[in-house]
Structure formats: C-alpha cells, structure tokens
Amino acid sequence: MKRVLILFVVFYLKIFSLEIVGDYVVGEKGEKVKLKEYNRILIYNFGAVEIFYKIDAEKKIVAIGNHSKAIWPEEKTKLLPLAGPISKPSLETILSYNPDLVIFNVMGEVKNGLDKFNIPSITFVNRSLDDILKNIDILGKLTGREKESLNLIHELEIKREYIKENFSLTGKALVLYSDSPPTSFDKNSLPVEVLETLGLKVIQPKLGKKSIISSEYILNENPDYIIGTRGVKSVDGIVKSMPLIEETKAFKNKDIYVIDSSEILRASHRVFDEIEKIYFELKKEKNQK
Template identity: 60%
Template sequence: MIKILLIFLTMCGAVFSLEIKDSKVYDDYGNSIKLKEYKKIVVYNYGVVEILYKLKSQDEIVAIGNHRNSIWPEEKTKDLPLAGPISKPSVEKILSFNPDLVIFNVMGNKVDELKKIGVPSLIYSNKSLENIIGNIEVLGRLTNKKKESLKVANELEKQLNSLKNKEKLKGKALILYSTNPPSSFSKDSLPVEILELLGLNVITPSFGKKSIISSEYVLSENPDIIIGTRGVKNIDDVKKAIPLIEETKAFKNNKIYKIDSNILLRGSHRVFDEIEKVYKKLK
C-alpha cells in the first residue's frame, strides 16, 4: 500500500456552520440573529466574502477584514474597504461602517460587545464540506438570495457526489498543520475529510488538537508522497523541521508537491474545484 505524507500549512480561516431555528440563525457558539435580510454587512471571513459574490450579494458587503492573499473575485474584492485585522477586530472600526450585521472569523470576535449596543453578529467556524453547502443556503436567506443560494447548493451537491464516486486514491496520509513545530491536523478537520473523501487513509495522532509530529514518527510511516502548501517554500523547510524525512520514500523518489491551501481551506464554493485539482495532482 502506498504511504503518503501530505503537508498542509494553512492559515486556518474557515469553513462554517450555521443553523436556522425558530426564525433565527445560530452559530456554533450559541450566538443568534434574526432570520431576515441584511444590507450592510462587515465580513471578517474570506470564505463568506467569496460566497456572497457567488450569490451576487456583494452589494451588501460594506467592509472586509484585512488580507494579504487574494480573495475571489480579486479584481472586485481588492477595492473593498478594510475593517481591520480578523484576529483583533475593533468595535470602533466596525461601527464606522454602520453595519446591520457583522460576520466574524473564529480567530477573533467582538460578539458580546456588539450585542450590548444592538449590532447583530455571528462567528463563522470551520466544519465540513456539507456545512459549506448548508451555509451557502443560510447566507442566501440573509441576503435575499434564496433562489440563487439553492441553485449554487444544488450544483455543489452534484459536484460533491461526483467526487465521492471517483476512483479512490489508495494509501496512507499524514497531514501537517505546521512545520514550526511540525504538527498535524485533528481527525475532525476539513483537510482530513477531503483526503478521506478521495480515498486516502489519514493518520491522525490522538494526542492533542494539533499534535506535534516527530521525525521518528514520520519515518515510521515512511511516506511515498509529500505535499507542501502555503508555509512550505522549498524542501529545505521540511528538512529543517523533520530531518529524518530524507530517509522516506517521498524524499528519495522526489515525490514532493505543493498545494494552495488558502483556497482549499477557505470554506467557499471554490473549495470543491480545488479538491478536483488535488485529486488530479495525486492521481
């Protein structure tokens, strides 16, 4: 059986979980807002921005969180007003846009403070591929784009089913969250779900949320393929973090690739196209 080491270094920004219940929308943290149309939204999550553009709800975006990487569609999002860092949002900055809704990233939020002054807000959290599809429908309800959101959701369901029906990849995968120190994703993370969807047997050490991975552990798995993403500039990065990686099949056979995890883990509709690319790369 082929063993595969996949190194995913990401900026964990988000895949999301929203639920409609009793005419309200709830997030994973118990926060809720009224289920109605919102017209002035400050967004601190890039996946949400991309989804709103896909739904043609971009006119409802009044500002987005500061960003270094491109957000689709870049030619339009690059000119959006900035609302400050997603990890340390400022209430004063938020209020300067006079929003009727604020959507925060899990990296930082001011939900409690905004609640005191009557500004609705939610936290968008990392979940699963099915969550992405469901959240698109919720965002459609919040921006009066129900018809459009149902259409997009239906298309993504078909794409997800197509991915499930592809010829399965075979092998063992170890996914790393970082190389400094080298650490793995948890079992319930989106990267693990994606690779298992493609047929890989993903190794997830049971110690800790993001477990540190030793050189000895990597060598014991002896991967055949290594995929580096956003945080890996070259092979030297991996060698410094995991010296024994030079003894693996992946290193010896020059089976080293890179994947743009900014798209893969952003949690927008675009992740499904990115999974197709990952599949072709590993096939």
C-alpha cells in the same frame, strides 16, 4: 432529568458552524441573530465574502476585513472598503459603516460592544465540506438569495460526487500543519477531508488535535504521501525537519509536496475546485516521474 441533560449537551456540541434554531441563526460562539434578510452586512470572514459573490449577494456588503491575500473575485473585492483587522476589529470602525449585521471570523469579535448599539453579529467557521454547504444555505436566507444558494448547493453536491467517482488516489498520506516542529493536521479538519475525498487514507498520531511527528511514527506508518500546508513553505523544509524521512515510500518515490492551503482554509464554495486542482497537481507530478 439525566436524559434531558445528555440530549442538551449533544445538541450543543453539534453547533460547529451555523445552525437554525426556531426563528434564529445560532453562531459558533453561541450568538443568536434573527433569521431574516439583512441589507448592510460587514464581513470579517473571507469565505463568506466569496460565497456572497457566488450567490449574487455582493450588494449587501458594506465593507470587509483587511486582508493580505486576494479574495475571489479579486477584480471586484479589491474595490470594497476595508474595516480593519479580523482579529481585533475596531468598534468605532464597525459603527462607521452602519451595518445591520456583522459576520465575524472565529479569530476575533467585539460582540459585547455591538450589543450596546443593537447591532446583531454572528461568527462561523467551515470545518468540513458539509459545513460549507450548510452555511451557503443559511447565508442565502440571511441575504434573500435562497434560490441562488440552493442552486449552488446542488451544483457542489454533484461536483463532490463526480470527484469521488472519477478522481482517485491510493495510499496513506501524512498532512503537515507545520514543519517546525513537524506537526500533523487535526484529523477533523478540512485539509484532511479534502485528501480523503480523493481516496487517500490520512494518518495522524493519536495524541491530541495537532501532534508532533516522531521518527518512530514516520517509520512505522511509512506514508505514501507527505503533504505540507499552512505553515510549511518548502519540500526541503519538510525533509530537514523529519529524521529518518529518507526511509519512507513518500521520500523514495518523491511524493512529498507543499500545497497552498489558503484557498482551502478560506473554506468557501471554491474548495470543491481546489480538490480537483490538488488531484491534477499530484497526478501531474506522478506522471512526470
């Protein structure tokens, strides 16, 4: 009995994004939808929107959530109907589009309300490059675009290997989620994996998922790179928020950067292009010094 329980717990914990279990797709919050082709899909996950266009499934989209930043391909997505905020979507608005599937962002859902109308919904988030590949496969199955999704996965796998073999940075990197206070990104996060793919050793205090960076830590680790994302707006903001940062190799060599993480955190297939862009951005800065 104990062994069965342990196996169940391990299986459950592995469901971080989308998983196929029998004839169903299981989502981030335990939702189950029938594994079949859907034709009227309302999307609050912007990474999914971009993937839909890449696998030629855009005709399945009836509307998307409100957004403040451009979604690729902007010339087409800007014409899509808007279905309200992703965090607190209106049940009435959702129903007005008569969807046969709703894809939620992890930040919000109205699943209980949809159940009353027999409208399936699912939630997912891409926390890793492997998550992106796996979810492309599943979205291909849910849209009847399996061939296109498999072709895209193959293309991205080749691209990842090419990046690992041809683009390389060395040294330790500290990745900041915020500079007020200076807080590191979760070790198991996509921005961290992106930098590790480029060969950097990403460091983080062993104090929870997002840890405040102390003066002692920054001196002991002495990172070669300090990279701000998410809530970090400027290099000056990083410098002012971190006492003794002047003693680090990153400061002395001017290897402190702020990278727009919106494309990475959206976590579509375009993340693989962003890895290359980050590499060349850092190399360009390095070559100009």
